[in-house]
Amino acid sequence: MNFTAFFALARRDVRLFFLDRRAVVMSFLAPILIASFFGYIFGGAAKDEPASKIEMAAVDRDASGISAHIVAALKADPALQVKKLSLEDAREAVRSGKITVAAVIPAGFADGAVRAFLRASEQPEIQLLYDPSHGPEVQMVRGILTQHVIEAVSSEAFGGSNAPKYLDEAMRDLNAAPGMDPSDRSAIRRLLTDIGGLNQRQRENPQSPVRTGLNMPYKVREEAVTAHHGVPYNSMAHSFAGMAVQFILFMGIDAGLVVLAQRRSGLWKRLQAAPISRFTVIGSRTASAAGISALILTAVFGFARLVFNVRVEGSFPGFLGVCVAFSLMTATFGLLIAVLGKTPEATRGIAILVTLLLVMLGGSWVPAFLFPAWLQKLTFLIPTRWAVDGLDGMLWRGLSWNAAVGPILALLGFAILFAAVAIWRFRWETE
Amino acid sequence: MLEVTELHKRYGALVAVHNVSFVVRPGEMLGLLGPNGAGKTTTVSMIAGLLRPDRGEVRIAGSLVSGETDPVKRRMGLVPQDLALHDTLSACENLTLFGALYGMTGRRLRNAMDAVLDLAGLRDRGKDRVDTFSGGMKRRLNLAAALLHDPQILLLDEPTVGVDPQSRSAIFGNLEELKRQGKTLVYTTHYMEEAERLCDHILIVDHGKVVANDTLEGVRRMVPAVTMLEIEIENPGVDGWWRGLSAVAGVASVECRGQVLQVMMGDLARDTPAVLGWLAAGGYRPAHLASQRADLETVFLTLTGRSVRNA
Numbered sequence: 001m002n003f004t005a006f007f008a009l010a011r012r013d014v015r016l017f018f019l020d021r022r023a024v025v026m027s028f029l030a031p032i033l034i035a036s037f038f039g040y041i042f043g044g045a046a047k048d049e050p051a052s053k054i055e056m057a058a059v060d061r062d063a064s065g066i067s068a069h070i071v072a073a074l075k076a077d078p079a080l081q082v083k084k085l086s087l088e089d090a091r092e093a094v095r096s097g098k099i100t101v102a103a104v105i106p107a108g109f110a111d112g113a114v115r116a117f118l119r120a121s122e123q124p125e126i127q128l129l130y131d132p133s134h135g136p137e138v139q140m141v142r143g144i145l146t147q148h149v150i151e152a153v154s155s156e157a158f159g160g161s162n163a164p165k166y167l168d169e170a171m172r173d174l175n176a177a178p179g180m181d182p183s184d185r186s187a188i189r190r191l192l193t194d195i196g197g198l199n200q201r202q203r204e205n206p207q208s209p210v211r212t213g214l215n216m217p218y219k220v221r222e223e224a225v226t227a228h229h230g231v232p233y234n235s236m237a238h239s240f241a242g243m244a245v246q247f248i249l250f251m252g253i254d255a256g257l258v259v260l261a262q263r264r265s266g267l268w269k270r271l272q273a274a275p276i277s278r279f280t281v282i283g284s285r286t287a288s289a290a291g292i293s294a295l296i297l298t299a300v301f302g303f304a305r306l307v308f309n310v311r312v313e314g315s316f317p318g319f320l321g322v323c324v325a326f327s328l329m330t331a332t333f334g335l336l337i338a339v340l341g342k343t344p345e346a347t348r349g350i351a352i353l354v355t356l357l358l359v360m361l362g363g364s365w366v367p368a369f370l371f372p373a374w375l376q377k378l379t380f381l382i383p384t385r386w387a388v389d390g391l392d393g394m395l396w397r398g399l400s401w402n403a404a405v406g407p408i409l410a411l412l413g414f415a416i417l418f419a420a421v422a423i424w425r426f427r428w429e430t431e
Numbered sequence: 432m433l434e435v436t437e438l439h440k441r442y443g444a445l446v447a448v449h450n451v452s453f454v455v456r457p458g459e460m461l462g463l464l465g466p467n468g469a470g471k472t473t474t475v476s477m478i479a480g481l482l483r484p485d486r487g488e489v490r491i492a493g494s495l496v497s498g499e500t501d502p503v504k505r506r507m508g509l510v511p512q513d514l515a516l517h518d519t520l521s522a523c524e525n526l527t528l529f530g531a532l533y534g535m536t537g538r539r540l541r542n543a544m545d546a547v548l549d550l551a552g553l554r555d556r557g558k559d560r561v562d563t564f565s566g567g568m569k570r571r572l573n574l575a576a577a578l579l580h581d582p583q584i585l586l587l588d589e590p591t592v593g594v595d596p597q598s599r600s601a602i603f604g605n606l607e608e609l610k611r612q613g614k615t616l617v618y619t620t621h622y623m624e625e626a627e628r629l630c631d632h633i634l635i636v637d638h639g640k641v642v643a644n645d646t647l648e649g650v651r652r653m654v655p656a657v658t659m660l661e662i663e664i665e666n667p668g669v670d671g672w673w674r675g676l677s678a679v680a681g682v683a684s685v686e687c688r689g690q691v692l693q694v695m696m697g698d699l700a701r702d703t704p705a706v707l708g709w710l711a712a713g714g715y716r717p718a719h720l721a722s723q724r725a726d727l728e729t730v731f732l733t734l735t736g737r738s739v740r741n742a
Contacts, residue, residue: 008531266515273509274532
């Protein structure tokens with residue numbers, strides 16, 4: 001191989017890349033900006049700030065002690081930002097997107113709920129008006145609401161001012177219930193009697209430390225399992241990995257399209273006329289694209305390290321290995337485009353579509369674990385999945401070199417496959 | 432010396448080049464002429480190693496050219512029709528790259544760059560980006576890039592397309608200097624006047640076949656009428672009065688434009704008296720006579736049936 005020509009061609013490619021302002025912006029600035037944005041909205045840069053609250057409305061058409069208790073509890077919940085509105089205003093606010101969800105407590109809710117709680121009678125209905133584009137938030141509100149309603153209703157049933165009335169009604173219903181096993185009836189009667197006694201003592205001694213009603217029987221302590229104990233999760237790490245992969249693939253497309261454009265120009269004829277082999281041309285193109293990819297990775301992760309403190313918590317050699325293997329895969333992907341494409345114009349659109357699919361299925365936009373199970377299995381056939389998983393593993397999961405071996409081998413395998421197809425289909429002649 | 436023997440190239444049912452052979456000696460320039468699609472570029476591409484011929488061979492100084500990395504290719508330089516330059520790089524950066532393709536580095540490369548930039552008149556613009564150059568300057572640099580490795584044989588594919596007269600003249604000067612240095616040149620062009628001025632030998636191809644292969648004078652002699660006699664008539668007759676002139680011995684063809692007759696003939700001295708005699712016999716009085724040698728355009732038209740520029 002003519003190494004003088006090899007290095008000159010590779011240097012030429014790198015120089016031309018850096019002279020192309022659009023390419024530089026797309027390859028260096030775009031991933032940094034977009035990764036910063038995604039990382040920020042997914043919480044990476046906002047760990048010292050309060051999490052954003054779900055904006056909701058409470059419509060209290062019951063105006064009872066229980067409903068007031070529920071609204072107050074919702075207002076006190078740190079996950080919610082609650083406004084009290086009329087039904088019409090709440091519906092309009094949801095429709096216009098000003099709030100995500102509105103909980104409508106109907107008239108007669110307190111009576112109905114306590115009776116249903118004690119006697120399994122017909123349950124009153126709390127209506128949730130919600131913005132259909134915010135499905136996950138509605139589920140959160142439903143859970144929070146359940147907790148507060150159970151607490152308020154059980155408190156009223158066991159210790160509220162109307163508790164004796166509700167217990168008397170429950171006792172009557174129990175005595176009148178047909179077909180019940182006598183021992184069961186006796187046990188429930190004792191339970192209701194004991195609750196009534198407790199309720200009586202509470203009223204006679206309001207200072208008693210005994211609380212009535214049901215409480216949450218557990219507390220939750222959350223711990224994000226990251227690279228090491230005490231190392232917080234930095235979502236910037238995944239965001240930067242995903243965006244670096246995406247925009248480096250775009251660079252790979254451009255590298256392929258440049259070859260297609262050169263084939264149509266006199267420059268290709270000059271290459272053909274020179275005493276150099278096609279392997280010099282293919283090899284230099286691969287080397288330059290891989291080099292540019294490595295530079296982009298260095299710049300992007302260098303920025304992430306300096307500005308967002310994204311660290312390689314796992315094996316640094318593993319991180320380098322994944323970067324090198326991904327760079328080679330990208331370079332050969334560009335070659336594949338160069339040999340399979342006909343013209344730059346016809347190839348660009350298809351190549352971008354394929355790349356976006358690779359990026360999407362690789363988990364650059366959303367983590368692959370959100371995909372259906374069959375799709376998750378399928379994504380192991382996608383090189384970007386290995387790249388993103390490998391980078392995630394070395395960056396924030398803090399995995400060892402052993403965990404990098406799989407992604408590295410997979411990426412190198414794809415690189416070899418792409419290179420083999422590129423060499424097989426390479427058309428040296430232009431006419 | 433460049434020897435091309437029985438070059439043949441087929442694309443499916445289309446025979447692009449059919450058994451083309453010629454020899455160009457040092458200090459000679461061969462003009463390769465033909466209409467679009469005649470096979471000129473395919474022929475040059477096969478000589479330069481851009482295309483593999485179906486059969487036939489190319490030899491440079493007796494050595495067969497074969498394979499992508501054949502060292503014999505170092506003796507050849509190609510000036511492609513399209514500008515083969517990187518616009519965003521400087522002239523020197525372009526030349527450094529093209530020199531490296533031939534293994535040139537260091538002082539040898541720098542000296543060669545200085546020499547070809549001098550030849551192209553671009554010594555003071557070496558560090559400027561090519562996209563700041565005029566079309567003529569780019570063409571000159573395109574030529575300089577092909578000369579960088581000092582090839583013995585230079586293949587020029589329409590090297591003056593879109594060039595201003597000043598740059599064209601400069602390129603002609605360069606090529607004439609290269610001829611004087613003993614280089615072997617193959618020149619394809621649509622400009623017949625360029626071929627007439629520069630080329631010692633003319634090869635006309637049409638539909639892939641060689642229809643003429645001779646010196647410039649030899650090619651001219653291949654057409655029946657090598658001279659055109661223009662005669663302005665004082666008293667032309669009614670429509671078609673001049674048609675009888677076609678039957679006069681030595682007259683190849685006649686056209687009448689207003690009062691001017693254009694008579695194509697094989698030999699000016701031999702055939703003119705008969706033409707004037709026919710006019711006198713008819714009572715037509717010549718007011719003005721002028722003669723003109725058949726140019727290469729006429730030869731081309733005669734041999735291929737097409738005008739080279741409209742082909």
